[in-house]
Amino acid sequence: MDLKEIEKKLSAEKEQLIKELDYYKKEDPYLLPDRATTNTVDDDITETEGHDRIVATRLNLKQRLSEVEGALLRIEEGKYGTCKKCGKEISEERLKAMPTAAYHVGCEGKVRR
Numbered sequence: 001m002d003l004k005e006i007e008k009k010l011s012a013e014k015e016q017l018i019k020e021l022d023y024y025k026k027e028d029p030y031l032l033p034d035r036a037t038t039n040t041v042d043d044d045i046t047e048t049e050g051h052d053r054i055v056a057t058r059l060n061l062k063q064r065l066s067e068v069e070g071a072l073l074r075i076e077e078g079k080y081g082t083c084k085k086c087g088k089e090i091s092e093e094r095l096k097a098m099p100t101a102a103y104h105v106g107c108e109g110k111v112r113r
Contacts (some may be wrong), residue, residue, distance in 0.1 A: 001096075003075060003080065006071075006080075006095075006099055007072065009099065010068050010071050010099060012073065014072065016066065017061055017064055017065040018065070020060055021065070022060070023063050024057055024058050025058065028054045028055075029047045029051055029054075067100040068100055071099060071100040071101075073104070074102070081095060083102070083104045084102045085103055085107040085110065085111060086104070088104055088107075090104045091104065
């Protein structure tokens with residue numbers, strides 16, 4: 001497993017996630033500087049739906065960013081590929097499929113419950 005290549009990919013993903021978070025923040029109708037306060041009920045509903053979708057999207061992006069940053073930190077600390085719960089090695093196949101994996105399959109199920 002080439003750690004430098006994984007680190008490069010994760011760093012690129014981190015940059016992309018930050019850009020996407022910034023984009024969606026700027027698109028949130030609730031945060032627009034020229035937000036109209038004299039909307040009709042239909043306008044308010046549309047605005048609220050747009051806001052809710054953006055909030056959900058940003059929440060998912062923040063979660064992914066946290067996972068990517070965690071993986072980058074584990075690389076930096078020399079702990080990448082080691083299960084955070086039990087200390088066993090995470091399989092290379094799992095890390096190829098999910099480079100941000102912090103747990104091996106057995107512990108993942110225990111942590112998610």
